[in-house]
Amino acid sequence: MELRFWQGSSHRTWEVTVLFIPAALPTDAIPAALHEVMQRLAAVSIDIAHRIARGGIDEDLAGARGVNADGDGQKALDVIADDAFRAALQDTAVRYYASEEQEEAVELNPAGTLALAIDPLDGSSNIDTNLSIGTIFAIYPAEETAAQSFLRSGTDLLAGGYVIYGPQCCLVVSFGAGTLKYVLDAATQGFVLVDAAVRVPPSSSEFAINASNYRHWPKPIRAYIDDCVAGTEGPRGRNFNMRWLASLVAETHRIISRGGVFLYPKDDRKGYQQGRLRLLYECAPIAFVITQAGGGATDGENPILTAAPAHLHARTPFVFGSSEKVARISAYHDLPEHETSALFGNRGLFRS
Ligand SMILES: O=P(O)(O)OC[C@H]1O[C@](O)(COP(=O)(O)O)[C@@H](O)[C@@H]1O
Ligand SMILES: [Mg+2]
Ligand SMILES: [Mg+2]
Structure with a gap:
């Protein structure tokens, strides 16, 4: 089945076509109230996966477009993905749609019961490098206004998840009772549930950070990374490995x-x-x-899920991954300042 939508705004009007595969996603593990929305998200992401695979053949997905509400440069695929998700969700239970690519939330269905926030295309700087990119989505119950629906803590989430467009296309999602992983089967063009209880390994020797910003970081972050980089000669007494993909979804998938x-x-x-x-x-x-997969997620000090954004595009420091590592980074934030200033040696963390 092919769905066609006309998408219009003050600066752009074009047709959005989504090849809608009715059984794109098995719904057994999904709460009934979210079946349709999850099916639409899955269908659009399968379509985006195809377009990415054909990038450069009949369209330039990395071409520069406008600038979004946040002042970030937009690429063609940022806009294509935003238009496709928004159009496909128009006649569903989604009342409010908030996108990283749009300044304000839009009301899609006044009778809808859900509010969906989306980063339609994450890792845009990698569109033309053939590295993994993704889509991230969050679903809340809709309240009377868009502000009430979105400016709340993550503890109210009905669903949170991402799609990764990589060598495999996967959907990883939680509905509040564990984390599920689906893989797209190229033969059937449907997602298949491959892991109904994803667990993040509690410890690991890998960290991911954009180290080019070292000189700008706060002291606890510098101290933590200094101690990792010092390896066997530092206070941790062992070596670590570093990764940085500049694609949040890809980093998340590796950590999972x-x-x-x-x-x-x-x-x-x-x-x-x-x-x-x-x-x-x-x-x-x-x-x-x-x-939901047993890992940790903080802003360095406080849990991410207890924080409410002050406005739709609010930013936050972000630390997540294996629970032991996230707890250790929080502990660095609790050290007295003179201990995070010193290189190696005498941090209270290592005296006991
Ligand atoms: O270029 P930097 O500063 O290393 O930032 C990389 C980060 O920015 C992002 O690309 C931001 O996401 P968008 O591509 O959706 O703007 C993340 O995926 C990634 O973790
Ligand atoms: Mg992003
Ligand atoms: Mg984005």
Whole structure:
């Protein structure tokens, strides 16, 4: 079945076509109130996976477009994905749709009971590099206004998840009772549930951070990374490995698969006082998936899931991954300042 939508706004009007595969996602493990919405999300993401695989053949998905509400440059696929999800959710139970690519939330169905927040395309800087990119989504109960629906803590989430467009296309989602992993079967063009109880390994030797910002980080973050980099010669007494993909979904998927920790701290660059990642569209749903899989997710000090965004595009420092590593990074934040200033040696963490 092919669904066609006309998508219009002050600066763009075009047709959005989604090849809608009715049984894109088995719904046995999904709460009934979310069946239709999850089916639509799955159908659109299968379509996006196809377009990514054909990128450069008949369209340039990485071409520059406008600038979004946050001042980030948009690429063609950012806009295509946003339009496709919004159009496909129009006649569903979604009352409010809030997207990283749009300044305000839009009301899709005044009678709807759900509010959906989305990062339609995460990791945009990798669209033309053939590395994994993704979509992140969060579903809340709809309240009277969009603000009431979205400016709340992640503890109210009905669902949080992501789709990764990589060598495999996977959907990883939690409905509040554990984390589920589905893999797209290329033969049937449907997702197959492959793990109904995803668990993040509690410990690991890998950390992920954009180390080019080292000089801008707060002291506890520098101290933690200093101690990892010092390896066997430092206070941790063992070696670590570093990864940085610049694609939050891809980092999440690696951590879900084999553990590790991801850090995007606040730093002293202009515009990064609260880090880079958005609480509503990125951090809350990823934190939901990770904590439901036994991992940890904080802003360095406090749980991400207890924080409510002050506005739709609010950012937050973000640390998540294996529970032991997230707890250790929180402990670095509790050290007295003189201990995070010193290189190696005498941190209270290592005296006992
Ligand atoms: O380029 P930086 O500063 O390392 O930031 C990388 C981060 O930015 C992001 O690309 C932000 O997401 P968008 O691509 O949706 O804007 C994350 O996926 C990634 O973790
Ligand atoms: Mg993103
Ligand atoms: Mg994005």
